Amino acid sequence: MQLTEVAFRYHRKSPWVLRDVSFTLPEGVTEVTGRNGAGKSTLLRLLAGLRTPTRGTVTGRPTRVGYAPERFPVDQPFTVLAYLKHMAAIRGISESSITTWADRLRFDHLLNVKLPDLSKGSAQKVGLAQALMADPALLILDEPFAGLDAQTRDELPALITDLADAGTTVVVSDHQRVIEAVPGITRVRIEEATLTQATAPSDKALLEVVVDQEDLEAVEAKLRAEGYEVRRPQ
Numbered sequence: 001m002q003l004t005e006v007a008f009r010y011h012r013k014s015p016w017v018l019r020d021v022s023f024t025l026p027e028g029v030t031e032v033t034g035r036n037g038a039g040k041s042t043l044l045r046l047l048a049g050l051r052t053p054t055r056g057t058v059t060g061r062p063t064r065v066g067y068a069p070e071r072f073p074v075d076q077p078f079t080v081l082a083y084l085k086h087m088a089a090i091r092g093i094s095e096s097s098i099t100t101w102a103d104r105l106r107f108d109h110l111l112n113v114k115l116p117d118l119s120k121g122s123a124q125k126v127g128l129a130q131a132l133m134a135d136p137a138l139l140i141l142d143e144p145f146a147g148l149d150a151q152t153r154d155e156l157p158a159l160i161t162d163l164a165d166a167g168t169t170v171v172v173s174d175h176q177r178v179i180e181a182v183p184g185i186t187r188v189r190i191e192e193a194t195l196t197q198a199t200a201p202s203d204k205a206l207l208e209v210v211v212d213q214e215d216l217e218a219v220e221a222k223l224r225a226e227g228y229e230v231r232r233p234q
């Protein structure tokens, strides 16, 4: 899939969110980073085909695309099961995939709960399931880790890797930087409306250190002084 000189803004006089972006989406997993409001969700919507570039072209999008938005729209008067059945029917896929993903993402006990009554994390899982159900060739996940329970959060990178190994192209925005521990991913960053590809820190690993609140500044300064890259979870 290829973006060629893509520029995008939401309205005629609003600022450009992306300008002159040319990029070939690689196979495997691509992580999209950038500060809040940089344009990550916008890029993902353009890749999914939910938005059309103001200028330039997006070509080579596969037919089967799965897209999980940053916030699953829970203001719909359906149960989880009715919603997923509806999504399966729209896409012409077997309803058996509902139980497969409800089991795998551990929300099978919530199938008869109405969408507005779901917690943020459970709603996130339903959003993931509807994206995964389509057996997509391109899977686009906008902040999939936000609000997830710890177990699912820990399991999701392996699930994404399995899909990528099986041939699915995956694009993930992830400000919590969970996905970046996955080996071999491509990292792109949006800054000032342009997209740059970062070289993967293949010889680096992520280490989580728990410190007392009062020692936070001192430990962070010490690690930085020793040349480590330090990030605080948001």
Ligand SMILES: Nc1ncnc2c1ncn2[C@@H]1O[C@H](COP(=O)(O)OP(=O)(O)OP(=O)(O)O)[C@@H](O)[C@H]1O
Pocket: 010, 011, 017, 034, 035, 036, 037, 038, 039, 040, 041, 042, 043, 070, 175
């Ligand atoms: N539907 C919309 N209409 C108008 N402007 C929008 C719309 N959606 C996003 N924007 C604007 O486009 C810019 C990029 O937003 P976008 O949501 O793509 O950024 P993001 O990097 O995903 O941010 P975050 O990390 O906060 O989710 C922001 O200035 C935002 O206010």
